[in-house]
Amino acid sequence: MSHAVVDLRSDTVTRPTSAMRDAMAHAEVGDDVYGEDPTVNRLQATVADLLGVEAALYVPSGSMANQIAIKIHTQPGDDVLIGEGSHNWLYESGAAAVISGVQFTICGEGGLYDADQLHAAIKPDNHHFAPTRLACVENTHNRGGGRIWPRAQVAALLEAAATHRLATHLDGARLWNASAATGVPVDELARGFGTVSVCLSKGLGAPVGSLLCGPRDLIHRAHRMRKLLGGGMRQAGILAAAGLHALAHHRTRLVEDHANARHLAERLATGLHVDLASVESNIVLADLPDGAPGADELVTRARARGVLVNAIGPRRIRLVTHLDVDRTACERGADELLAACG
Numbered sequence: 001m002s003h004a005v006v007d008l009r010s011d012t013v014t015r016p017t018s019a020m021r022d023a024m025a026h027a028e029v030g031d032d033v034y035g036e037d038p039t040v041n042r043l044q045a046t047v048a049d050l051l052g053v054e055a056a057l058y059v060p061s062g063s064m065a066n067q068i069a070i071k072i073h074t075q076p077g078d079d080v081l082i083g084e085g086s087h088n089w090l091y092e093s094g095a096a097a098v099i100s101g102v103q104f105t106i107c108g109e110g111g112l113y114d115a116d117q118l119h120a121a122i123k124p125d126n127h128h129f130a131p132t133r134l135a136c137v138e139n140t141h142n143r144g145g146g147r148i149w150p151r152a153q154v155a156a157l158l159e160a161a162a163t164h165r166l167a168t169h170l171d172g173a174r175l176w177n178a179s180a181a182t183g184v185p186v187d188e189l190a191r192g193f194g195t196v197s198v199c200l201s202k203g204l205g206a207p208v209g210s211l212l213c214g215p216r217d218l219i220h221r222a223h224r225m226r227k228l229l230g231g232g233m234r235q236a237g238i239l240a241a242a243g244l245h246a247l248a249h250h251r252t253r254l255v256e257d258h259a260n261a262r263h264l265a266e267r268l269a270t271g272l273h274v275d276l277a278s279v280e281s282n283i284v285l286a287d288l289p290d291g292a293p294g295a296d297e298l299v300t301r302a303r304a305r306g307v308l309v310n311a312i313g314p315r316r317i318r319l320v321t322h323l324d325v326d327r328t329a330c331e332r333g334a335d336e337l338l339a340a341c342g
């Protein structure tokens, strides 16, 4: 019997469901550059409400949301504090250097950092140093394996940032996952940050779209930056309708992705090194034991067996669960990977 490919590379690989496509086909639209798309306006109001902020701006991607945030919080030459391996720093083509002219200081290990590490990273007020202006948090942390920031750590970090008059930005591409995993509402996880970006195209399964959220004055400035970067879209309600559908129908089911990730991790741990305690949401990191092939070779072998995963280090692979992989697919994924290791 032939099987469909099990794609565990990312939660961005989902395809819109037929109900989502229906919602898109029937979306009421207008020209969003004129602010006249009712579906985009509804999405922005819905997300602002969910996050407990004054305003939200629909943008094409999480990267654009993050880069606009960095731009509106900083001046060229500023220093930005960020956790190790964070998307803003590692996976956005060096955009912060190009668009905002800022440098990053990496804090902590594994993506998370604490108030002491923030204090230690602040540059002295001296002409030798770039002024520290912004602290960024990524929750859940992608490269950290979907790690969820402990709330007390976030609260202490925000307090420390305020002491140093730093602006703050939360990359909440997977804040929905953090909320589903902890039961803490997204507005509580977002509280206290200057700006927050959220994605609809990760675990929620929409084809496109992110929102940058925050106080009205900052989002007003973000709107100009969206235009400057070419991110203004016209009848974008077609896409926003997918986002609204995703919020209404795919949010509560994220717990299934988390349960599947745990199951996958436990099965993989019979042959690979998996730190089960660090599997907190929908991402699993697995290290290859001695005797197993390298990560690139394993990815190639797994592909030949119909399982797609990403190598994120010479001996580390990443697997992500999502709407398009069920429990059976995860089990097959794990079994094929274990077989490919041998």
Ligand SMILES: Cc1ncc(COP(=O)(O)O)c(C=O)c1O
Pocket (backbone or CB within 6 Å): 012, 060, 061, 062, 063, 064, 066, 087, 088, 138, 140, 141, 142, 171, 173, 174, 199, 201, 210
């Ligand atoms: C944590 C995080 N932030 C931002 C992004 C960027 O999103 P996009 O691919 O929509 O630019 C991603 C993408 O995977 C991500 O994992």
